[in-house]
Amino acid sequence: MTAITSPTKTIDPFTPGTPASARHFLYHLNPLSKVAAVAPAMLLLIFVRDLATPVSFIAFAYLVILLGARITSRSAVLLFVAVPLGIVAIGFGFSLWVDAVGVAETAPFLQIGGWTLFSGALQVGFATALRVAAIFSLALIGGLTTTGPDLVRASIQQLRVPYRIGYTALAAYRFVPRFGHELAVIRAAHRVRGHHGGRGPFARIARGWGYIVPLLAGAIRHAERVALAMDARAFGAHATRTERYLVPFRRRDVVFIVLFLAASALLFLFL
Incomplete structure (x- = not known):
């Protein structure tokens, strides 16, 4: 097996499954560009309280993943089964912890004996669940298309991590x-x-x-x-070392970051 040393290649020949996904654009991006693109939106989603914004980011993240990543059966189950079930479970779980006094003016959603679950509590719980799901969905853009070794190599080569x-x-x-x-x-x-x-x-x-x-x-x-x-092999004896696999940061990475940040800004501003 021969090593890939060209600076235009980011495929690790020892990483199973990577060559089969070479036609999808997310696999050709630098791992750090995917982190830089989603990190601002993930941070800002912590502070939103409505339902529309996290829903829009979930849809946006799914669109990017479907267009740019190879969807396996395991990925499909994660996206279309695990995430919706997690939203429902977390939404109902958080709604049970909401103080009933603060939402008592909203309409009752469920009554069991003397206990009442108000629609306001349900809205707060699902807003929290949707924020968690939106942050998780954005993280999947890099998580499904980036290997751990490539992320380490990119950190060493671009961020100058020792x-x-x-x-x-x-x-x-x-x-x-x-x-x-x-x-x-x-x-x-x-x-x-x-x-x-x-x-x-x-x-x-x-x-x-x-x-x-x-x-x-x-x-x-x-x-x-x-x-x-x-x-x-005298590892650590020198200040720098020659990289066997290069993970370059190219123009396509800059374009992806700019377009993703622009789309994220539009979703925050108009929702």
């Missing part, structure tokens, strides 16, 4: 899938040796405790190997 810190974080990020593989191996070994421990929730907890020590030992061994490899 590479000692950035690549240490990248090494920690690479630990996560390795832990999943090692956990599968440990579970298979326990099954082969007949260490089932019975069934039920308590048996699951007992088996989980049995996985901790082997996982910790494997993590220590892997960390030691990584540290030795970094020392052998």
Whole structure:
């Protein structure tokens, strides 16, 4: 497998699934441009109290994702099932905590015995839920189309984050899938040796405790190997290093930021 070193390429050949999504424009943007585009709107949404503004931003974020990202079955379930269900659950949950005295002048929505849920409380609860959903939807623009390694590399190359810190974080990020593989191996070994421990929730907890020590030992061994490899390559011995994969900040990133900020300003001003 050959490495991609051209400054016009941002695809990491070791990141599964990225080449298949090369035709969607969000994958060609610098990760920092997506953060810079959505961050002002996410911050301002904290302070809105109406229903129309967060709804419009949810629709806007969905439009950008549908046009610029590859929608998998998991992404579709997240967007069209999990988010609406979360809005309903959070909306009703927050409405139950609203002080009834402040909304007593609004029409009753639900009455159970002496308890009344007023429509004003429901509006406050769903306004909060929609703000949370709007912020989450905007975060998905980058979250669904950006890999952790590319975000680290962009931070090192554009934000001048010290590479000692950035690549240490990248090494920690690479630990996560390795832990999943090692956990599968440990579970298979326990099954082969007949260490089932019975069934039920308590048996699951007992088996989980049995996985901790082997996982910790494997993590220590892997960390030691990584540290030795970094020392052998003189990692941290120089102030700068040559990047293997470049994540450039180009004109398309500036255009995306400007257009997204302009659309966000219009939604805030006219809603």
